Amino acid sequence: MSPPLTLGLDADDTLWENQARFDFAQGNLRDLLSPWVDGEVVDETLLNIERNNVKLYGYGVKSFTLSSIQAAVELTKGEMTADLTTAIIESGWGIIEHPVEILPEVAETLEILSDCYQLLLITKGDPTDQYKKISASGLSDYFEGIEVVREKDPNTYLELLVRHNVDIKDFVMVGNSVPSDVLPVLSIEGRAIHIPHHSTWGHEQVDESVVESLTFPVVDSFSQLPDILADLPKS
């Protein structure tokens, strides 16, 4: 008999709302900067700054807040005020302090999945943010391992599977991000299931042509996972 499957589950926007919190804060930033520039200019400037800053700062709320302050300095052309700075910092606190909002049917489905599979929570980002949310979610007992990684690249997956003594053939990753949860796992000959979320960060969007040549299951809802996994062909 082959060993049971291990499921890797992404957290942000797979188990709970995340991008919506950042979108809300970014909406605040657009409002705050509306005396100077249009919303689209704010979005574009912020995304460029965030892309540059990922190398220095990594992901997460602190990185987003610092990038937002930089965008405001740039777009207000010397008219940055103390009140504006404080409003941006407080908008970041709003992301951190917002209660964790578990996505529909996630808790019930994890209960079912944890009976049949070994579950690993695999999330990237700022560990201070991530552990706060994991702890507040009340879901951590379903997981046999929790991994907060810097980047979800093929090596990261290989390394953590070695540590958990899981063969890549027995591993299926589940998440909302094609570049982070699907492509790197397929590239090391693992399997992945995509659960799209209504809102995706610009930095995580993927060139459609890359995906066209690949086949992986795409499901609408977390509750479909037990059936999809039961029907998955043997690796």
Add this chain to the structure above:
Amino acid sequence: MSPPLTLGLDADDTLWENQARFDFAQGNLRDLLSPWVDGEVVDETLLNIERNNVKLYGYGVKSFTLSSIQAAVELTKGEMTADLTTAIIESGWGIIEHPVEILPEVAETLEILSDCYQLLLITKGDPTDQYKKISASGLSDYFEGIEVVREKDPNTYLELLVRHNVDIKDFVMVGNSVPSDVLPVLSIEGRAIHIPHHSTWGHEQVDESVVESLTFPVVDSFSQLPDILADLPKS
């Protein structure tokens, strides 16, 4: 024969300079704010803000930069400017981009220690900052494990020793911080060696009365470690 000792080694201000970078940035902040307030007021305000923000932000450069911006908003009483904001953000980049400066005799001593002991690097802080420094240090090959933890509390040590299959009786922690590297390890009946550093963050300073009742080796220099360890009584 008893199993060989495992040494836990702290990184910031034990293997390489760290606090000096933050002190330099804090000196910049004092200069930038000198038109408004004295240096001591800057130090005191910043430390209070940092203490509050640790819960929200954790440790590291991003956290320090955001706290510095908040201190500037508070101390300039509404006169915060774009240039001042940019100068504080760039001062934080200075910490990130500064080359890693290995402390004297560390590399040679690690070479000797790694022949006799299993070495684990155990550091707390922002993983983006920490992994950048570990990678740039060129020292990572001496270590059989690298652990970037959120807090160095007794549970963190216990948990990582279980993962590395090390009995607490066979573990000695080495570092510059009494509250992070010494006290939590003694509290779980491990052993620790203190190597004081010339500069210690206010948040890491410890009440002398707590330490008076405890006995642990204190050494002046990293190069004394092989001798101290050879003379350590059996646990």
